[in-house]
Amino acid sequence: SQTIHQWPATLVQPVxxxxxxxxxxxxxxxxxxxxxRQAAGRGLQLLFYSVGIGQISSEVPQNLSxxxxxxxxxxxxSKKLLLSDSGFYLCAWSVxxxxxxxxxxxxxxxxxx
Amino acid sequence: xxxxxxxxxxxxxxEGENLxxxxxxxxxxxxxxxxxxxxxxxxxxxxxxxxxxxxxQTSGRLNASLDKSSGRSTLYIAASQPGDSATYLxxxxxxxxxxxxTFGKGTxxxxxx
Numbered sequence: 001s002q003t004i005h006q007w008p009a010t011l012v013q014p015v016x017x018x019x020x021x022x023x024x025x026x027x028x029x030x031x032x033x034x035x036x037r038q039a040a041g042r043g044l045q046l047l048f049y050s051v052g053i054g055q056i057s058s059e060v061p062q063n064l065s066x067x068x069x070x071x072x073x074x075x076x077x078s079k080k081l082l083l084s085d086s087g088f089y090l091c092a093w094s095v096x097x098x099x100x101x102x103x104x105x106x107x108x109x110x111x112x113x
Numbered sequence: 114x115x116x117x118x119x120x121x122x123x124x125x126x127x128e129g130e131n132l133x134x135x136x137x138x139x140x141x142x143x144x145x146x147x148x149x150x151x152x153x154x155x156x157x158x159x160x161x162x163x164x165x166x167x168x169x170q171t172s173g174r175l176n177a178s179l180d181k182s183s184g185r186s187t188l189y190i191a192a193s194q195p196g197d198s199a200t201y202l203x204x205x206x207x208x209x210x211x212x213x214x215t216f217g218k219g220t221x222x223x224x225x226x
Contacts, residue, residue, distance in 0.1 A: 046213035104157040
């Protein structure tokens with residue numbers, strides 16, 4: 001069966017510090033991978049998605065970037081965090097195709113102070 | 114741009130009641146619709162997936178319907194239990210291929226014992 005992991009689970013970082021969140025998927029190959037953010041009082045927002053190694057699409061221009069160095073690894077990064085980057089970050093995967101179901105990881109709670 | 118609205122934002126009912134959660138979307142050209150459950154501080158658990166060609170899906174005490182032409186979906190929960198307390202999220206997939214989901218802000222459900 002497929003499993004999706006995210007770490008760390010929680011993170012408190014000062015403004016201006018760098019960020020690296022990691023997501024890995026087990027039990028499948030060549031998945032589509034997604035990063036979403038859930039900010040307080042707002043719905044879940046798609047940030048990035050990837051259909052393969054090195055292929056990243058950005059949905060929202062912002063202070064963040066994503067990379068996919070391996071087939072089942074997806075990384076969310078920032079060089080300098082802003083207060084507005086605080087939120088709950090969720091990674092998800094699916095197989096390719098508009099009909100497919102998306103499965104979500106446990107999330108990372110990021111607080112920028 | 115697709116927009117998803119969920120009504121009500123919050124709902125509190127006594128245990129044993131049947132209840133309906135509503136979801137509406139502005140662009141009827143969707144590939145599928147997913148209902149999720151989110152417990153506090155946790156990731157999303159997929160409850161039901163309805164393809165655009167389907168009218169409803171059932172899983173246990175849950176039944177989801179889809180009226181694509183009118184841009185509406187409902188999640189029916191039968192014989193509610195305290196363990197059903199959570200936030201329920203509706204999401205639609207508008208793009209094919211690898212496109213992500215557009216989420217509503219959710220319905221916060223409390224089942225009183």
